[in-house]
Structures are given as C-alpha cells and as structure tokens.
Amino acid sequence: MNNFEPNLVGFLCNWCSYAGADSAGSRKLQYPAAFKAVRVMCSGRVDPQMILKAFAEGADGVTIFGCHPGDCHYKEGNRKAESRETLLRQVLPDLGIEPERLRLEWISASEGSRFVEVVEEFYQDIKAMGPLKKRATA
Ligand code: FES
Known part of the structure; x- marks a missing residue:
C-alpha cells in the first residue's frame, strides 16, 4: 500500500476558480486535505x-486554476497562463x-x-508518482 501523502498547491483565480472551490465548500464536498489553495486575482x-518556488518548498504537484477561455475578467489572463504553463x-x-x-x-x-x-484526480496521480525527489531552485 502506498502511504505517501502528496503536498499539492493550487493557484486559484479569484473570480471563477476560487468561487468554484468556495461553492464546493458550501456544499460540503470533500477534497484531499493535502491540497493548499493560493488565491490570486x-x-x-x-x-x-511562483510555481518553481512551490516545488522548491515542498510541493509534489502544482495546479493553476483559471476561468474558462473567454471568461477571464482580465480578458487574456488565462491565455497567458496557458502559454506559460506550456x-x-x-x-x-x-x-x-x-x-x-x-x-x-x-x-x-x-x-x-x-x-x-x-x-x-490530481491527488491520486501524484500519489501514484511518488514524492518529488529533486527540488527546483526558485
Ligand atoms: S480572472 Fe480568472 S483566469 Fe483571469
């Protein structure tokens, strides 16, 4: 059995994703406690x-959450995030x-x-991968 508990960091945009996470909380939907949310505009x-720093400081997985394409409150912010992620x-x-x-x-x-x-899903994927062995330098 895999006892590894991954550290997960999620950057959530304020206007869509954080509100989505908030609605999950209001409905008492459960997600792994290992997930740490960072609210960004x-x-x-x-x-x-910021992502490299999260990895350097112990994250085993990082997710960026944004508004759907066309819904970003700053027009192209999510497209910029997509390019950077790629x-x-x-x-x-x-x-x-x-x-x-x-x-x-x-x-x-x-x-x-x-x-x-x-x-x-991300929690299960990272759990299966195991801990991040080599730490990035931010
Ligand atoms: S405001 Fe949500 S991605 Fe830009």
Whole structure:
C-alpha cells in the first residue's frame, strides 16, 4: 500500500476558480486535505517563479486554476497562463521535475463538483508518482 501523502498547491483565480472551490465548500464536498489553495486575482498573475518556488518548498504537484477561455475578467489572463504553463512544462524535466506534476484547469464559479474531481484526480496521480525527489531552485 502506498502511504505517501502528496503536498499539492493550487493557484486559484479569484473570480471563477476560487468561487468554484468556495461553492464546493458550501456544499460540503470533500477534497484531499493535502491540497493548499493560493488565491490570486487571475491565473495570468501566476508567474513561473511562483510555481518553481512551490516545488522548491515542498510541493509534489502544482495546479493553476483559471476561468474558462473567454471568461477571464482580465480578458487574456488565462491565455497567458496557458502559454506559460506550456513553456514551463518543457523546462521542468531539466529541473528534475516530471511535467505531469504541473497542471492547468479551467473551473467556473458553478463548477464546485468539477473542482473536487480535478483535485481528487490530481491527488491520486501524484500519489501514484511518488514524492518529488529533486527540488527546483526558485
Ligand atoms: S480572472 Fe480568472 S483566469 Fe483571469
């Protein structure tokens, strides 16, 4: 049996994803306690340095949550997040981090159930991968 408990960090945009997570909480939907939410105004605000710092300081997996395409309150913030995520996933192996440890998801304010599903799925995926052995330097 795998006793590993992953540390997960999620950056949630304030306007859609955080509201979605909040609605999950209001409905008492459960998700793994290992998940730590960081509220940001927009997914486009998540600098790659923030992600690398999370990995360097103990995260085994990091997810960026943003509004669905077309719904970003800052117009193109989620598209910027998507571009950064794509680039960062290409660099992560050079830092000893499997790209699967970084994920980007769109969650609206009404998708509390979807939010819980994504966190649970990510938790199981990272649990199966095991702990991040090599730490990135931020
Ligand atoms: S405000 Fe949600 S992704 Fe930009």
